[in-house]
Amino acid sequence: MRGDTGSVAIEAAIILPPLIMFVCLAIAGGRIVTSGAKIDTAAQDAAREASIHRTAASAQAAAQSAAAESLDDQGITCASTTVNINTGGLSVPVGQVGTVTVTVSCTVNLSDLLLPGVPGTRTLTSTATSVVDAYRQRGA
Template sequence: MSTAHRIHDDHGAVSLEVILIAPAVLIVLALTMGFARVGQANMNVDSAAYAAARAASISRTPGEASGSAREAAQDVLTQKGLDCPADIAVDTSAFNSAPGESGAITVTVTCPVPLGDLAVPGLPGTRTVTGEGSSVLDRYRGRQ
């Protein structure tokens, strides 16, 4: 075999290309999965917050509103498959408004989303997503 023939020999080039490109492709794929997971979690947490605000706004008392909001938020998170220790804050100050005055119930749902299983360098172990929902309290509602 001549020297000129060995210079143009491509044996092993494909294996080398795969070894060099595969880690980059895997990192891009894992990052895409991470962004998709956070995006889906954002939508689910927003949905839970709006459902909680609606459930609270049709309640008669602040205590009942808080309980209904927490239950509705947890139900939505469970239905959506988002298993996280959610922090659910319910602002029921609108119940203190005088009859005829408008007000809104606001619910904030905060949920840490795990990303550690994706094993991407530089990607945090969890990402906290927050959703907020408001629902108008009926100004002419009956009071207890």
């Protein structure tokens, strides 16, 4: 029985580092998945907000504001954020269906996980489209 002394410490030293890495990878994966879903929501909110405006300029401003507000409300802190809006659907004649498309890109910080092999940041992108009411008056 004396030969087993210290074997638990050796087993722990062998098993613990991979276990810790697995937990950190799971946390990183969870952060990426939940952040992606929240960025999807921000893009949907921005597209919907842009689609109810009459002019491209007001739609651009509203979409930018809606995306920033949605990300903030959901607790997402982006190292950098870009919001691209295609307001071409606002220029179609009344009676025809148009769409507004918004693409939101957010650079999520992963450096606080201190996991080797995981990049410090990851850029997540989401695109959403919203239909413009075909019979709503549009601005010039």
